[in-house]
Amino acid sequence: MSDTAAAAKVKARGVRVFYGEKQALFDVSLDIPDKAVTALIGPSGCGKSTFLRCINRMNDTIPGCRVEGEIVLDGADVNDRDVDPVLLRARVGMVFQKPNPFPKTIFENVAYGPRIHGIVSSKSELEGLVESSLRRAGLWDEVADRLHQPGTGLSGGQQQRLVIARAIAVSPEVILMDEPCSALDPIATARIEELIDELRTQYCIVIVTHSMAQAARVSQKTGFFHMGKLVEAGPTDEIFTNPRDTRTQDYITGRFG
Ligand code: ADP
Ligand code: MG
Numbered sequence: 001m002s003d004t005a006a007a008a009k010v011k012a013r014g015v016r017v018f019y020g021e022k023q024a025l026f027d028v029s030l031d032i033p034d035k036a037v038t039a040l041i042g043p044s045g046c047g048k049s050t051f052l053r054c055i056n057r058m059n060d061t062i063p064g065c066r067v068e069g070e071i072v073l074d075g076a077d078v079n080d081r082d083v084d085p086v087l088l089r090a091r092v093g094m095v096f097q098k099p100n101p102f103p104k105t106i107f108e109n110v111a112y113g114p115r116i117h118g119i120v121s122s123k124s125e126l127e128g129l130v131e132s133s134l135r136r137a138g139l140w141d142e143v144a145d146r147l148h149q150p151g152t153g154l155s156g157g158q159q160q161r162l163v164i165a166r167a168i169a170v171s172p173e174v175i176l177m178d179e180p181c182s183a184l185d186p187i188a189t190a191r192i193e194e195l196i197d198e199l200r201t202q203y204c205i206v207i208v209t210h211s212m213a214q215a216a217r218v219s220q221k222t223g224f225f226h227m228g229k230l231v232e233a234g235p236t237d238e239i240f241t242n243p244r245d246t247r248t249q250d251y252i253t254g255r256f257g
Contacts, residue, residue, distance in 0.1 A: 009034035009174060009204040010055060015069035017050050017059060024050045027069070028230045030223055032174075037196060037205045039215035039236065042225035043256060048208040051225070052176050055206065056092035057085045073174070090117055093167030097179040099159030101151035101166075106143050109151045109162055110134060113170040129169060137165035138195050157188025161195065168199075175199065177207040181214065193218050212252055216240050224248045 008031035017025040025047045032038050032055075040048045050059065057078055059065045071078045078088055090113065101109050110130045113119075120126040130147070134140040139161040143154070151162050160180060167175055177196070181189040196205060196218050209215050215222055216236060223233035224243070231245050243249050250256055 007034055008032055009074065010206075011070070011072040012051070012054070013070040013072065015051065015054055015067065015071065017047070017054065017068075018066045019062070020064045024228055025054075026228045028225075030230055030233055032204060032206060033221060034173075034204045035201060036221060037200050037207060037219040038221040038223065039219035040206065040208045040223050040225060041210070041212060041215050042231075042251065044210070046225040047228045048225050049178050051230075052094075052178055052206060052208055055174065055176055056089045056094055057083075058089075058094065060085060087117075090170040091172055092174040092176060093170070093172035095160065095163050095167060095175065095177040095180045097182050099156055099163050099183070101154070101159050101162050103150070103152060105148045106134075106151045106154070106162060107147040110165050110169045113166060117170055119170060133165040133169040134162075136168050136199070137161045138191065138198075139165055155188070157184050157191055160184060160188070160192055164192075164195065164199075172203065174204045174206065177205065179208055179210060182210065189214075212240070224251060226251070 010032040012028055012030045015025055015028040016023065028051055040051065042048055053059045054067055054071050059067050067079065102112065107130055110133050111126055114126060114129050120129055131140060134143060139158060142158060151159065154162060181192050184192065193214065196207065199205060207218065219236045221233065222236040222239040224231045224239060226247050231247050232243065239248065240252055243252060
């Protein structure tokens with residue numbers, strides 16, 4: 001899983017991001033392996049979320065934000081003119097810090113994507129897909145008897161698993177998670193971490209976390225960002241036990257952050 005691994009699902013090359021005049025990312029190059037979890041760590045404001053949003057072009061939605069460089073997904077640049085960002089975001093799902101179910105039923109939250117993308121051709125097929133997505137997100141047993149109640153009535157941890165089920169329902173290849181546990185209690189956090197570990201076998205997962213313990217627990221590769229630069233990236237155990245850069249050392253030993 002070195003930085004030159006041929007099996008990279010996503011390759012970032014020389015990515016620079018500007019918010020108006022202000023540059024937030026400086027020439028970030030990173031290979032993101034498939035069927036693995038890559039953690040992005042670093043102090044607040046170092047550009048982790050900005051980089052994550054490059055992968056599914058969510059920065060397009062921010063006025064004044066400009067992205068340069070390449071983000072190559074399976075050999076094609078996501079910023080190419082013929083890439084439809086709506087289809088891209090089905091291939092590259094995203095889970096945010098605060099669970100954001102739609103103000104709809106549990107069933108409708110999961111059924112929405114497959115319906116708008118025309119993934120299913122019958123009601124029974126849709127029901128099957130909703131069930132399998134909820135099962136894969138580890139939520140089915142808790143909601144099977146209340147599918148038609150509002151998603152917003154679930155606990156925070158359940159809502160986050162509902163949002164993950166919603167992402168899974170459209171068969172994504174990559175799942176981006178931006179501090180997905182920071183609004184959750186330790187038990188709900190542990191469940192999401194277990195889920196991430198299960199999903200890893202099928203998806204390319206990128207998680208931003210401010211918790212180094214979480215990065216160490218869930219990821220196989222880690223990238224450390226500092227002041228808009230990717231300082232270093234490599235196998236998680238190496239980053240945590242034998243970092244090459246003193247800035248990484250200082251961060252993981254708690255000297256700043
Ligand atoms: P992190 O996720 O590591 O905390 P961000 O990617 O959110 O960092 O932010 C990186 C830098 O970009 C920060 O200086 C932040 O203030 C700036 N930034 C982020 N989002 C915006 C925005 N929408 N408009 C202007 N500046 C932004
Ligand atoms: Mg952030």
